[in-house]
Amino acid sequence: MEAVELFEHPLFHGADQEALRRLLATLRPQLVRRGGRLSTLDAESVLVLVLRGRLRTYQLTPDGRELLLELIEAGGFDDILAARAQEGHFTDAEQDSTVVLVPLSLLEKVLLSEPRVALNLLRLMHERLHSREDHLEAMALHDPSRRLARQLLALGQTLGEEVDGWVVLNPRLTHQMLADMLGIRRETVTLHLHQLTAMGA
Known part of the structure; x- marks a missing residue:
């Protein structure tokens, strides 16, 4: 994988790239075509880093309608919990997108070895939570x-x-x-x- 492209993601801003290269060497970008669904193939949950394109997360209502939760642009992230699709939550590519799936076990090692990544993740989560709160407030x-x-x-x-x-x-x-x-x-x-x-x- 082109480490330069991965390190352009806001999750890694200001982090020691040399220290992370070894840990992240096994990660491979995935192209998800427009309309394609993201899922985890094994029992492990993953953090999805969006390098290019745009994702959409939504939930199916009991009457079968889609409730759009979020549009995730390049530089954003999503989490895919193992078996989450069974609960009616889905993440699809809104346009052709390049993503990297980071298993949570690997993310934990990264956070322990590079505190700057932990700070960046907190900031990104805060921004996402603020956006979701605005969305919920609008719906109320x-x-x-x-x-x-x-x-x-x-x-x-x-x-x-x-x-x-x-x-x-x-x-x-x-x-x-x-x-x-x-x-x-x-x-x-x-x-x-x-x-x-x-x-x-």
């Missing part, structure tokens, strides 16, 4: 317009890029993706987006 609001506005603000903070004084979401999200994030119908999103636009939002 009863008024769909307020829920949608809150979700768009949160997405703007995590995925937005400022262009000519406007915040542009990259990637562009479909009405269906927004509906999946909020657990509502696509038609409801379309209606309330029009209402927000009419209000000057």
